[in-house]
Amino acid sequence: MADKWNAGLRSVPVAGSRTDASIDQGLRSYMLKVYNLMAIGLLITGVAAYGVFNLATTTDPSLAAGQFRDVMLTQLGVAVFVSPLKWVLMLAPLALVMFMSFRIDRMSVSAAQATFWTYAALVGVSLSTIFLVYTQESIVQVFFITAASFGALSLFGYTTRRDLSGMGSFLVMGLFGIIIAMLVNIFLQSSALGFAISVIGVLVFAGLTAYDTQRIKEMYWEGDDTLVAGRKAIMGALSLYLNFINMFTFLLSIFGNRN
Template sequence: MFPNDELTLEAERGRNPLYKHVAKTYLWMFFGLAITFAVGMTLYASNLVFFFYAVPMLSLVLLVAQLGLVIFLSARLTKISVNACRAVFVIYSALTGITIGAVLAAYEAGVAMLAFGVSAFFFGCMAAAGLLTRRDVSGFRSLVIFGLLALIVMQVINLFLRLDGFDTMICLAGVAIFLGITTYDSKKTKDLYYAFEGNQELLDKASIYSALELYLDFINLFLYLIRLLGRKK
């Protein structure tokens, strides 16, 4: 390829709305992660995280609130405003920061940093694979749902068994499943762009929704890896 060809390709990418849509999606995802870890580190450094989890049933309320936000955004995506979508995403990211604060309090700082670095590397590789592939991944939806349900069942069983070896197997399965889901969600970012192409409002909403899905992939990957790589304090 000649230099002029490379310049033409770069210019085409700069004009292509798909690249801008994908970039916007990942910027929102990174923004959500920044909020989450900023809240988590603040709560951990100030010891406020222990106050939160000293309140009875607060962890359950937090879980219900997070699930409610995800369900609300999924069900009302086409009906609520773009700013409302952004608000839901920011609130969800902040609430998850409480969970991350508890994780940072439970594990050594070195383990947390290692888990974050490994998560970023694996996530980046699988997300890139999803963006580069031209294969139709819509048929993998049922496989993704089955994998998540199997993971949930395994974790419920381990609540009663409390086996270290079984927990390690769950973590390995969780890492593998969310690596696959990352590729699926990354490719779906492009699919949603083509589905809503021409409607800027729906594209903005799809960008937030895709950012939330990718954000959840990274957070879950981090949580399984930190359990796999280190022991609690």
């Protein structure tokens, strides 16, 4: 999956080389960079999603080129939401994140960062459909619920002394189970199964948030050069970004008010 580290990024920490996290300025700066990169990615996604929605919809019948439910669509809206292009836009982020995961050890920091920004924008284009389905008020409410939950879980993963690596394999298996169930439900169209997938998805990505935060923290090594440290920070930000986005979409399917 996208949150797996490429082996070329791994560094073996030297015993006794770390200081306590509370006084280790290097670790704090590294984690702050990870969170800042993730936050910028989320901002790009949000701007892209809302921008595409505004450009793709209209209230002027003379500008309408199609319709989705009760929403009039512009030419862009028809292309993004109705035409076969929508499948390309849905699959493009997956292809890009897989490319990034496999090539990160051969990319410069600037190239990896640009790829991350591009990926975040493509995710935003895909997520623009949520404005057609859910009210803007509920989207904002669920976003803040997700942000508060994510912050608490990430803080737990950062501060806990408990080793969370044991639950990593369990969470990955749960993730694959969710993907399989979602594919099956495309054909079944079961609302009960969809609800169960959303609940389990929230739990899985909540666990992954804490697990990935601890893993990202432990990947830090003060002996890394600027290139390796930069790659690690970007991949760490990508992992947390994916957890946030997935937790948000699952929570939205549970608590979002539909138009």
